[in-house]
Amino acid sequence: MAQGVLSQVLDALDLETFLICSSEEEGKEMAIRLMKTLGFHDVDLVFIQFAGPGARVRARAYIYRPGQDYAWVRNVNREGKG
Amino acid sequence: MPNCLERKKVLLVPLDPVHDIGLKMLRRGIEEAGHQTMLLPPDLPPEEIVSVISRESPDQVLVSRTLGYGVAELLARFVDLTDAAGLRDKTTLVVGGMAIRPELAAELGFDAGFGPGTSVDEVIAYIEGRPFQPDAAKVKKEKAQLTAGYTYEYRHPAIGKLLDKIVDGILEWTEGKTSLGIKRARLRDEAWDVEMWRQGKIDDRFSEAYAALCDPVAEAYYRKGEVHPKTRRQSKEEIARLEDYLTSVEKRMTVRRLQHQERQPRVFIQYGTGCPFMDIAHIKVCEAWGADGVVHFDPSWGARTEGFIGDFLTHQEDGSVITPENLAWIKAALEPSTLWQVRAHRGVNTPETVVLAGKLGADLTKINIAYGALAAGTDPARLTVDGVEAIRMAVKYNLPFDVVTNEELAGVPAHKAFAGMLIVAALARRLGGRPMLQPLFAFSPEVMVSGQMGDNYVDFNAAKIEALRAIIDAPIWPGAPIGFLTQTEDRVQSSMTTALHAALAASLQVDAISIASSDEAYSGGPIVAASRVDTLRAVAEGFRFFGEGRVEPTKQAGPWAREIVEKIEAVLRAVADAPSFPEALYTGLLGSKEEGAYPGRGGRGTVTTE
Numbered sequence: 001m002a003q004g005v006l007s008q009v010l011d012a013l014d015l016e017t018f019l020i021c022s023s024e025e026e027g028k029e030m031a032i033r034l035m036k037t038l039g040f041h042d043v044d045l046v047f048i049q050f051a052g053p054g055a056r057v058r059a060r061a062y063i064y065r066p067g068q069d070y071a072w073v074r075n076v077n078r079e080g081k082g
Numbered sequence: 083m084p085n086c087l088e089r090k091k092v093l094l095v096p097l098d099p100v101h102d103i104g105l106k107m108l109r110r111g112i113e114e115a116g117h118q119t120m121l122l123p124p125d126l127p128p129e130e131i132v133s134v135i136s137r138e139s140p141d142q143v144l145v146s147r148t149l150g151y152g153v154a155e156l157l158a159r160f161v162d163l164t165d166a167a168g169l170r171d172k173t174t175l176v177v178g179g180m181a182i183r184p185e186l187a188a189e190l191g192f193d194a195g196f197g198p199g200t201s202v203d204e205v206i207a208y209i210e211g212r213p214f215q216p217d218a219a220k221v222k223k224e225k226a227q228l229t230a231g232y233t234y235e236y237r238h239p240a241i242g243k244l245l246d247k248i249v250d251g252i253l254e255w256t257e258g259k260t261s262l263g264i265k266r267a268r269l270r271d272e273a274w275d276v277e278m279w280r281q282g283k284i285d286d287r288f289s290e291a292y293a294a295l296c297d298p299v300a301e302a303y304y305r306k307g308e309v310h311p312k313t314r315r316q317s318k319e320e321i322a323r324l325e326d327y328l329t330s331v332e333k334r335m336t337v338r339r340l341q342h343q344e345r346q347p348r349v350f351i352q353y354g355t356g357c358p359f360m361d362i363a364h365i366k367v368c369e370a371w372g373a374d375g376v377v378h379f380d381p382s383w384g385a386r387t388e389g390f391i392g393d394f395l396t397h398q399e400d401g402s403v404i405t406p407e408n409l410a411w412i413k414a415a416l417e418p419s420t421l422w423q424v425r426a427h428r429g430v431n432t433p434e435t436v437v438l439a440g441k442l443g444a445d446l447t448k449i450n451i452a453y454g455a456l457a458a459g460t461d462p463a464r465l466t467v468d469g470v471e472a473i474r475m476a477v478k479y480n481l482p483f484d485v486v487t488n489e490e491l492a493g494v495p496a497h498k499a500f501a502g503m504l505i506v507a508a509l510a511r512r513l514g515g516r517p518m519l520q521p522l523f524a525f526s527p528e529v530m531v532s533g534q535m536g537d538n539y540v541d542f543n544a545a546k547i548e549a550l551r552a553i554i555d556a557p558i559w560p561g562a563p564i565g566f567l568t569q570t571e572d573r574v575q576s577s578m579t580t581a582l583h584a585a586l587a588a589s590l591q592v593d594a595i596s597i598a599s600s601d602e603a604y605s606g607g608p609i610v611a612a613s614r615v616d617t618l619r620a621v622a623e624g625f626r627f628f629g630e631g632r633v634e635p636t637k638q639a640g641p642w643a644r645e646i647v648e649k650i651e652a653v654l655r656a657v658a659d660a661p662s663f664p665e666a667l668y669t670g671l672l673g674s675k676e677e678g679a680y681p682g683r684g685g686r687g688t689v690t691t692e
Contacts, residue, residue, distance in 0.1 A: 010363055012610040016573075044606040047571040058573060066357035066608055067314070067396040073323040073359060 007071030009063040014046065020054040027055030035059050090117045090209050093140035093173075095131055096124040097147045097160060104178065105146045111202035117209060128160045132167050142174045142209055145192075149181035154190060161191035176208070223337050223419035225445065226348050226374060228593045229482045229516040229557050234507075238553045238647065244654040245508035252466065252509060252663045259467045260692045261685070262388050266295045267433035267471060271478075276441045279406060296389030303391035312383070313395040313403055316359070321394055321411075324359055328415055331366055337417050340372035340618065342625040347587045348594040349621060350423065352562065354379025355608050357396040358408045362415040367611045371618040375421030375446075377562070377596060378412065380404045385429020386459065386684045390438065400608075404435065409442045421445045426472055427486060428454035430464065430685040433471040440479025447476055447483040448520075449510075451663075452502025452672050456679040457489040462667035464685035469506065473513050482516035484559050491566070492678035493527035496546055497649035501657065502672040504650065507556060518593065521546045523560030523583060525568045527678065534642065539568060539579075540586055544635035545642035547590045552647050560587055561596030569603045576600040577616045581624030582633075588625055589633040597621060 006013070015035065021027040027050055035043040040061035047058040064070050084090075092112055096102035102124050109119045120138060122131065135143060145160065147153055157177060164170045177187050178196035187195020194208060207214035236242025273288045293304035302308040309315055340349050351368045353361045353376055365376050381401030384390075394407040402408060409424065416422055423446035426435035432449065439447050451469035455462035476483050485506045487499035503519060510517040523543050529535045534542040543560075550558060565583040569576040577600040587595045600620075601613040653671060660666040673679030 010367070010611045011360065011608070012612070014610070014612060046601055046604045046606070047573065049572070058571075060607070060610075062607055064360075065398055066355040066360040067398045068357075069320070070359060070363075072363075073320070073327045 006063055007075065010072060011064050011066075012060050012062045013040070015059045015061070016057070018054055018056055021050070024048055024050035024055060027057060031055075031057040031059045035061055084116045084210070088210075090141040091138070092117055092119045092209060093135060093138060093143045094119055094121040095126075095143060095145045096122065097126075097128070097131070097145050097156070099125045101148065102146065105144065108144065108202055108205055112206060112209065115206045115210075117206075128156075128163050131160070132163050132169065135164060135169050135173060136167060140173055142176060144205070145175065145177045146179050147177065147182075148179045149186075154186070157192070158190045165191075176205075178205070223339055223374070223417075225419050225421060226345070226594075228348065228421075228446075228518060228559065232516075232557050233555045234511045234517075235555050236553065237551070237555060238651075241504070241553050241647075241651050241654060244651065244658050245504060246512075247658045248505050248654065248663065249508050249512050251658070252470065252505075253512070255662045255664070256467045256470045258692050259689050261430075261464055261467055261688055261690065262295050263430050263433055263464070263468045263685070264471045266292065266389060266431070267437050267475060269295065270434050270437045270441075271475065274437075274441070276406075280410070292389070297387055299387050300389030300391050303393075309391060309393060309395060310383075310387075310397075310403070312381075312399060313397040316394045316396055320359070324362070324411070328362065335366065335370065335417065337369050337419060338372045340374070340622045340625060341588075342622075343629050344588065344591075346594075347559075347584070347592050348374035348421070349584070349618070350375035350377055350421070350559075350561070350594060350596040351599070351614065351618075352377040352379045352596060354381075354401045356381070356398050356400065356402055358394065358402060358411055359396070360608075361402050361412060364609075364611055364614060365412070365415060365420075368614055368618060369417050369420055371615050372622055373618060374419070375423060375594070376416070377423045377448075378402065378404070378409070378425060380425065382459070385431065388430050388685075390431060390434065404431070404438065406438065406442065409438065409444075413443050423448060423484075426483075428458035428465075429460055430468070430688075432460075432465065432468045433475050436472045436475040436479065436481060436483075440475065440481055444481060447472075447481045448486055449473060449476065449483045450485045450487070450503065450506050451509075452499070452506065452667065453486055453489045455664075455667050455682050456494070456502070456673045457492045459682040460684040461686040461688070462681050463664040463689050465682070466664050466667075467689050468685075470509065470513075473506075473510050473515050476510075477514045482518060483510070484518040484520040484561075485510075486520040486562055487522050488562065489673050489679050490522040490524075490526045490528060492673070493531070494673035494677045494679045495528050495532075495649070496521070496526075496542075497646050498653055498671075498673050498677070500546070500550065500646065501650050501653040504553065504654070505657065505663070507554065518557040518559045519550050519554075520559050520561055521550060522562075522566070523564040523587065523595070524566040526566075530567075537638075538636070539583070540633060541635045541639040542642060543583075543586060544590060544639040545646060547592060548639060548643035549646035549650070552643065553650070557593040559594040559596070560592055561594075563596045563598035563602070566598065566602075569598060569600075571601065571604045573600045573613065573616055576603060577620035580617050581620035584621040585624040585628045586633045588628065 042062040094105040424439035424444045425448040427448040455465040507517040568579045599609040657666040
């Protein structure tokens with residue numbers, strides 16, 4: 001089911017959260033680990049800012065890079081129901 | 083106004099401890115529409131409200147309540163009470179408020195539910211029992227004419243005189259000179275039949291003659307069918323799927339207007355994901371969220387390759403390859419109101435890009451000899467002869483074009499970048515073209531060093547607009563994009579500064595702006611659609627926030643504007659005295675190496691005589 005919906009993501013999935021950590025480096029490592037734990041492979045941090053209690057992060061998983069074979073084109077008649 | 087038989091009696095009930103603002107707003111609209119209203123105070127017990135319904139016998143009861151803990155039960159109980167009192171069949175019960183959705187209202191036993199964003203007109207339509215027709219004027223978008231109403235007259239006679247002298251010199255210098263780029267442009271103009279091409283008919287005579295004017299990469303396409311090594315052809319199946327996708331999207335596609343009160347500025351986004359499919363998908367998203375125009379951004383290697391190849395090509399680098407097929411598909415995907423710009427400003431294909439854009443139905447192009455020769459890699463002499471031809475082709479194909487000053491991003495001071503822009507605009511004016519001035523509207527290296535934006539981001543940008551308006555009556559389109567280098571990878575900050583720059587642009591009443599996406603500063607991958615939406619929403623909110631209000635520069639903007647004008651005049655005087663315009667570019671009069679402007683090497687030594 002989740003895979004079905006993910007195939008309808010136009011390009012990328014961003015996960016935004018606040019991580020309790022002691023440094024930006026630790027926050028970065030945790031955010032990437034979180035994305036990989038969720039099963040994403042093409043992951044990166046778009047934004048991270050550490051201050052005080054922890055880090056505000058925006059982690060990204062590219063579901064499709066430009067030029068790939070997009071399922072949302074193949075699944076045109078599913079109207080996004082995945 | 084409805085007659086007494088059509089007039090409805092509406093009871094407005096804030097089933098809430100405090101809030102009744104929404105109902106007060108609604109009351110004004112409903113009464114203006116000729117209906118009778120009665121607004122109850124907040125915090126009445128449901129039993130008392132039912133008693134009022136029983137006594138007053140309203141046609142409609144509009145209940146307002148924000149959803150929270152236990153509120154769904156409260157609302158359901160209210161419906162049960164009216165039922166128990168025998169009133170449910172005699173009156174229509176409607177609920178509205180934050181978090182209310184039509185399906186939830188039905189589940190709770192209401193006849194209708196209105197959530198956030200509901201307009202007063204929509205509620206009145208419901209009360210009157212007619213379908214809601216949104217105000218067509220508010221959603222109908224027409225393609226804007228950005229250059230209409232401008233005279234292109236010089237307001238600064240001394241600068242006008244200098245510009246005319248420089249233009250005379252450029253036309254004299256380019257007379258009798260040509261290049262492979264010009265030859266291809268003329269061949270494409272004269273011998274490439276776009277209708278035959280659309281029908282899939284290959285013109286071998288054109289291909290043969292064209293291949294002889296290309297470098298090895300493009301030549302290999304025409305002689306051996308090889309595409310550029312960084313690209314791949316998309317299959318027939320993929321193209322068929324895209325067609326189905328587009329048909330499906332167009333059925334549910336509507337466009338919205340970003341601007342609140344005024345129609346300026348029109349908002350452009352730049353696409354160029356590398357893949358025409360992804361470009362089209364992004365364009366449709368941006369149109370739906372209000373973009374007025376889109377700009378085709380091509381890969382930098384395309385500007386250094388003599389000649390265009392064909393086919394439906396994709397790759398995974400910044401910028402989408404210009405081929406007739408890619409451009410034609412993107413054009414076919416656009417909504418009728420969307421302005422389409424194909425940039426032709428910087429490479430060895432400059433004049434031919436204009437021809438291709440014109441034949442495939444572009445609305446705008448982009449030409450700037452100075453920027454293309456100083457910050458985008460093309461030899462000044464080559465781009466001067468090609469630029470003049472490009473302007474002539476733009477005139478022939480009726481394409482207005484902007485004259486970008488991105489060399490400011492390299493650290494070239496605004497007055498030098500503007501002098502280059504004004505020379506190209508004056509050249510266009512002489513040749514019958516319709517140029518638009520495109521000052522960079524941003525925190526640029528120049529101001530980082532010299533500090534004109536130390537206090538705010540308003541004054542120096544306002545000074546630039548004021549300076550240009552003091553020189554010539556021409557359309558102004560800041561970009562590309564606005565707010566550049568104030569953006570970071572933070573989505574909120576980038577969207578906000580873009581929105582503030584957009585609001586400043588609206589205050590200065592410029593004709594258009596190009597905006598970035600909120601993740602434009604992120605270099606780890608392509609821009610994504612969700613970030614584009616964030617920025618477009620922020621810009622819409624910026625326009626809404628200020629409306630007819632204004633962002634005001636401080637008094638500092640005036641002196642800076644005058645200083646820019648004086649410095650432009652001094653630069654133009656030096657250019658007018660130079661041996662030639664290309665010589666002025668080579669020697670740094672319009673931006674020196676120390677300022678970060680390096681004369682380009684692409685196409686060096688390729689200018690020939692006719």
